[in-house]
Amino acid sequence: MSSHETRPCVPDLKKERLKCDFNVEELTNLIDGGKEKTALRRKLRSVISSESAYIDPIPPEYMSHEDQFSNELRKTCHTAMLMNKQNIDIKTLQLSKAYIGVLKDGDPLWVHYHVFIPSITGQSDPEQQKIWMEKIRTWKIFGTYAQTELGHGTFLRGLETTATYDRETREFILNSPTITATKWWPGGLGHTVNFAAVMAQLYVGGKCYGPHMFMVQLRDENTHESLPGVTLGEIGPRFGLNTNGNGFLRFDHYRIPRRNMLMKHAQVLEDGTYVKPSHSKLSYGTMVRVRVGIVRDTCIQLQQAVTIATRYSAVRHQSELIPGEPEPQILDYQTQQFKILPQISSVFALFFAANSVIDAYYSVTAQMDLGDMSLLPELHALSSGLKALSASDASRGVEICRLSCGGHGYLASSNFPRLYTQTTCAITYEGENTVLWLQVARYIIKSYRSAQNGNNLKHSVSYLSKQPRPVRGDLSNNGLLEAFKAAVFKLVSDTEGRIQRVCAKGQNYHMAWNQCSLQLLKCAEAHTRFYVCEQFVRKVEMAKGTENVKKILKNLCRLYLTHHVSVNSGDFLKSGSLSQNDIAVLEEEMCSLLEVLRPQAVSIVDAFDFDDGQLNSCLGCWDGDVYQRLYDEALKSPLNKTDVPEAYYKYLRPLMQVGLKSSL
Numbered sequence: 001m002s003s004h005e006t007r008p009c010v011p012d013l014k015k016e017r018l019k020c021d022f023n024v025e026e027l028t029n030l031i032d033g034g035k036e037k038t039a040l041r042r043k044l045r046s047v048i049s050s051e052s053a054y055i056d057p058i059p060p061e062y063m064s065h066e067d068q069f070s071n072e073l074r075k076t077c078h079t080a081m082l083m084n085k086q087n088i089d090i091k092t093l094q095l096s097k098a099y100i101g102v103l104k105d106g107d108p109l110w111v112h113y114h115v116f117i118p119s120i121t122g123q124s125d126p127e128q129q130k131i132w133m134e135k136i137r138t139w140k141i142f143g144t145y146a147q148t149e150l151g152h153g154t155f156l157r158g159l160e161t162t163a164t165y166d167r168e169t170r171e172f173i174l175n176s177p178t179i180t181a182t183k184w185w186p187g188g189l190g191h192t193v194n195f196a197a198v199m200a201q202l203y204v205g206g207k208c209y210g211p212h213m214f215m216v217q218l219r220d221e222n223t224h225e226s227l228p229g230v231t232l233g234e235i236g237p238r239f240g241l242n243t244n245g246n247g248f249l250r251f252d253h254y255r256i257p258r259r260n261m262l263m264k265h266a267q268v269l270e271d272g273t274y275v276k277p278s279h280s281k282l283s284y285g286t287m288v289r290v291r292v293g294i295v296r297d298t299c300i301q302l303q304q305a306v307t308i309a310t311r312y313s314a315v316r317h318q319s320e321l322i323p324g325e326p327e328p329q330i331l332d333y334q335t336q337q338f339k340i341l342p343q344i345s346s347v348f349a350l351f352f353a354a355n356s357v358i359d360a361y362y363s364v365t366a367q368m369d370l371g372d373m374s375l376l377p378e379l380h381a382l383s384s385g386l387k388a389l390s391a392s393d394a395s396r397g398v399e400i401c402r403l404s405c406g407g408h409g410y411l412a413s414s415n416f417p418r419l420y421t422q423t424t425c426a427i428t429y430e431g432e433n434t435v436l437w438l439q440v441a442r443y444i445i446k447s448y449r450s451a452q453n454g455n456n457l458k459h460s461v462s463y464l465s466k467q468p469r470p471v472r473g474d475l476s477n478n479g480l481l482e483a484f485k486a487a488v489f490k491l492v493s494d495t496e497g498r499i500q501r502v503c504a505k506g507q508n509y510h511m512a513w514n515q516c517s518l519q520l521l522k523c524a525e526a527h528t529r530f531y532v533c534e535q536f537v538r539k540v541e542m543a544k545g546t547e548n549v550k551k552i553l554k555n556l557c558r559l560y561l562t563h564h565v566s567v568n569s570g571d572f573l574k575s576g577s578l579s580q581n582d583i584a585v586l587e588e589e590m591c592s593l594l595e596v597l598r599p600q601a602v603s604i605v606d607a608f609d610f611d612d613g614q615l616n617s618c619l620g621c622w623d624g625d626v627y628q629r630l631y632d633e634a635l636k637s638p639l640n641k642t643d644v645p646e647a648y649y650k651y652l653r654p655l656m657q658v659g660l661k662s663s664l
């Protein structure tokens, strides 16, 4: 039973929490990764929540763009100081969920911590790391990851910033030859950071060696003024994340020392000799790492959204279910359950997938450090697919949660707008989703062809080695995984066949690829979905704990499987892996799972263990006192400071005084 039960809450939520038939704390521990991690997160949270510096002077929505930025910069710098004072590693804070909710609409130092530092540790040699990491540790250097340009974000070979080696002075000259070469988007670049890891085309002796990374000082360490040869600025308001400080950067023949090229993988020696890396894509390593992290981040954002939607749905009463009877909690409507419960199952699916891709990342990079690059394509496909799937599922999930809250979900005070802009931008950054799906498709088609040529496949694509033969009518978890394999195999073999047919008609391979890219996207998503389902099933099978927690996990897993079979039923039918009757049976099971899980819904989201400050939502508060909070929040609008606003005297009164001249 929940340990939170005694805290006051409205009767509806009390009733829900009394229905709880599992140990909420046990589920919390599982999500945190163990009891000790839960304890650490709560300890960190208590440090954070007792800090008055994190209280916004007014709701940030009512601040100017400049004040919003300044307010968040103040808070993120305060965090660095606080962690220093408390002797806590800032990474530990950021990797636990304790820090959620402090920064409302972005963090000007997010890219510094999560992209720039990993670039330095992952791309520079030991000597460079020693120098730069010491300066990073002592706050002399704050950096960003400056790769994207006005003209190119996706196609990295098209980047236009140049780094030309000058053998005489042993320097690189950085230049932005065109307007489209302007670096555009990097987080914190505008006015926060003083350094950047810059991706530029390397030129030595007139030859281009492609994109490489350089450590570049942009601002004076004392005055913070931009250095001569460097032009910097902020790119203006965005759809969301308006305090990330996204900026632009131009170089005018700006010189940096030779050793400022990040040299873990490739080097330019003093005499201009180019030493190539052991794999041509190693300089893209930071992106792989960040994509892996996005799976976890989006999972946590979806946790927040489902917590808000579930609690609100337990408190909100609307319409009549049975004529003449009291209005039910909206969570009692099957359609409402269908909006929310699959999103809860998605949280767990993403959680297990995130853990497995993090493990894969560490084991493959350890192998790579020993010189074995053979698993890089697998890791690239896995991280690309899971980044794309998690960002789009979480973003869609947040939107469904918002819709499930009706009109109030549209208020800023529900916190859905921010959760949505956070998840939807993950579809774009760190590799636009369509582009990443096509990378996954490339790997799958290549693997499938290799298998057709008699080679054995390993890892996530092993099932493409030979036509899977699922047992008809086996609707167990393993049976459904076999059906998934067969459905994906059919999609892949059909798509590959279509590419061949287009080529046979005289089209070149690249054009044929483009003509089949809608199908390729489907293959990539289906393959990744299968991976997520398989991880979910295996991790639940292995889960330790009490029977009731295991039952919750099993039911959520089953809901995830049946839901995704239902959504993609056409693929299963086409492959013959499931019959129409099987689909009907599974859809009926999905509906009964909604009913089974409904009484536990509030307790499941309680297990995510966010406090009210973190959810920052009038609709999602622990006590369910939704209406009073909505009213109090509305009163904070600056327009409510006066009964008659200034704008009335300026615009409305003159209009009313004139009146209509004719009766048009």
Ligand SMILES: CC/C=C\C/C=C\C/C=C\C/C=C\CCC(=O)SCCNC(=O)CCNC(=O)[C@H](O)C(C)(C)COP(=O)(O)OP(=O)(O)OC[C@H]1O[C@@H](n2cnc3c(N)ncnc32)[C@H](O)[C@@H]1OP(=O)(O)O
Pocket (backbone or CB within 6 Å): 103, 104, 105, 106, 107, 110, 111, 115, 145, 147, 148, 153, 154, 155, 156, 157, 187, 241, 244, 281, 284, 285, 287, 288, 376, 377, 380, 422, 429, 430, 431, 432, 435, 439, 442, 443, 446
């Ligand atoms: C309150 C809130 C608080 C905080 C804020 C919250 C959120 C954070 C906010 C902001 C976001 C922060 C960070 C975002 C940072 C960024 O976005 S950085 C920029 C990221 N940019 C990209 O991801 C660019 C995408 N493009 C690419 O990755 C590549 O260019 C490409 C994959 C599209 C293609 O590369 P090419 O060089 O053209 O290669 P190719 O010819 O197509 O392929 C050649 C082979 O190489 C393989 N390959 C490609 N990439 C990799 C890789 N990374 N690793 C391994 N292999 C790779 C490719 O598959 C080909 O293989 P083949 O065997 O088929 O030849």
Ligand SMILES: Cc1cc2nc3c(=O)[nH]c(=O)nc-3n(C[C@H](O)[C@H](O)[C@H](O)COP(=O)(O)OP(=O)(O)OC[C@H]3O[C@@H](n4cnc5c(N)ncnc54)[C@H](O)[C@@H]3O)c2cc1C
Pocket (backbone or CB within 6 Å): 111, 115, 144, 145, 146, 147, 148, 151, 152, 153, 154, 155, 184, 185, 186, 187, 241, 246, 425, 428, 429, 430, 431, 432, 433, 434, 435, 438
């Ligand atoms: C909030 C935010 C933060 C960011 N932070 C950073 C940062 O810190 N550092 C940094 O360097 N960058 C950053 N970026 C930039 C980001 O990485 C790029 O915007 C992203 O990689 C997409 O590239 P693009 O903008 O060039 O889109 P485009 O590639 O121009 O995409 C436009 C459309 O073209 C399609 N398209 C493009 N190529 C193909 C193809 N080969 N096949 C099929 N369709 C294609 C896409 O699917 C999309 O629909 C950030 C962006 C955002 C939104």
